[in-house]
Each structure stands twice: as C-alpha cells, then as structure tokens.
Amino acid sequence: MIKLIIILSFIRHSALKKEAREKKYKRSRQREKILDILHTSSIHPTAAWIYERLKEEIPDLSMGTIYRNLNILIEQRLVRKIDFGSTFDRFDANVDPHYHFICEKCGAIIDLDLPIDASLNEMVNKKTQFRAKRHRIEFYGLCNKCAQKQYEGK
Numbered sequence: 733m734i735k736l737i738i739i740l741s742f743i744r745h746s747a748l749k750k751e752a753r754e755k756k757y758k759r760s761r762q763r764e765k766i767l768d769i770l771h772t773s774s775i776h777p778t779a780a781w782i783y784e785r786l787k788e789e790i791p792d793l794s795m796g797t798i799y800r801n802l803n804i805l806i807e808q809r810l811v812r813k814i815d816f817g818s819t820f821d822r823f824d825a826n827v828d829p830h831y832h833f834i835c836e837k838c839g840a841i842i843d844l845d846l847p848i849d850a851s852l853n854e855m856v857n858k859k860t861q862f863r864a865k866r867h868r869i870e871f872y873g874l875c876n877k878c879a880q881k882q883y884e885g886k
C-alpha cells in the first residue's frame with residue numbers, strides 16, 4: 733500500500749512538473765510557425781529571413797517576437813543557434829550533432845551527413861590538459877550551384 737502511494741505521488745509530481753513546464757511556455761501559434769519554417773527549410777536561416785517569410789501571415793509580428801520565440805525554442809532544446817562570430821546568427825532545427833558545409837560564394841549553410849569524429853575530442857584530451865566535450869567543424873568551399881556556375885564561367 734505504501735509503495736502504491738509513493739508511486740502515485742511520483743506520477744502526480746511528474747504530471748505537475750510537466751504542467752508547470754507547459755505553462756511556462758504557453759503554446760504559441762507564432763512559435764509553432766517559426767519552428768515549422770526552421771524544420772522545412774534546410775538553409776539555416778537568420779532571424780530576419782524568418783521574419784520576411786512570416787510577416788504577411790502574422791501581421792502583428794515583429795523582430796522582437798521572432799527573437800523572443802527563438803530564444804524560448806533554444807531553451808526548450810528544439811532549435812540551435814549557430815554563431816559565426818562577426819556575421820549574424822543562423823538558426824538550426826536539427827539539434828543532433830552534425831557538421832556544416834558553408835559556401836563561400838553564396839553563404840549557404842548545408843548539413844553534412846558525416847559521422848561525428850569523437851577521436852578528435854580524445855586527441856585534444858591526450859595532448860593537452862583540457863577536457864574537450866564536443867567540437868564543431870565547418871567545411872568551406874563552393875556549393876553545387878556555385879560550383880556549376882563557376883564551371884560554366886558565369
């Protein structure tokens with residue numbers, strides 16, 4: 733009997749926690765739209781690009797709303813921000829670790845279907861006093877379209 737009560741209170745506790753989490757992030761149509769757009773585009777868009785795509789559909793949308801919702805999605809671990817130093821942030825709905833290819837001509841950022849090389853972390857750990865937990869790799873060059881254009885001399 734005691735065991736049952738413990739189990740029941742555990743279930744109740746986790747249900748309450750879930751409710752609290754959902755309340756914190758009241759479901760928002762705007763946020764769902766932003767996530768949709770990130771899932772359906774593979775270009776790792778900027779916040780401004782998302783705004784351009786949604787502003788007609790959602791007339792009261794502002795850049796502030798876009799940033800606020802993107803930050804919530806990041807906190808919920810549904811979206812990842814890719815920070816490229818001086819240029820503006822790009823957003824990625826693919827939150828699994830993956831490498832990127834960046835076109836130096838048109839700026840496209842493309843997901844690469846390559847295995848993550850954990851031995852790189854080990855190499856850092858072996859050769860230094862640091863403890864590497866993860867790493868990020870970007871390959872730079874020309875995307876298909878830009879390579880084709882260069883080949884055709886355009």
Ligand SMILES: [Zn+2]
Pocket residue numbers: 835836837838839840874875876877878879
């Ligand atoms: Zn390109």
Ligand SMILES: [Zn+2]
Pocket residue numbers: 776824826830832842843
């Ligand atoms: Zn990506």
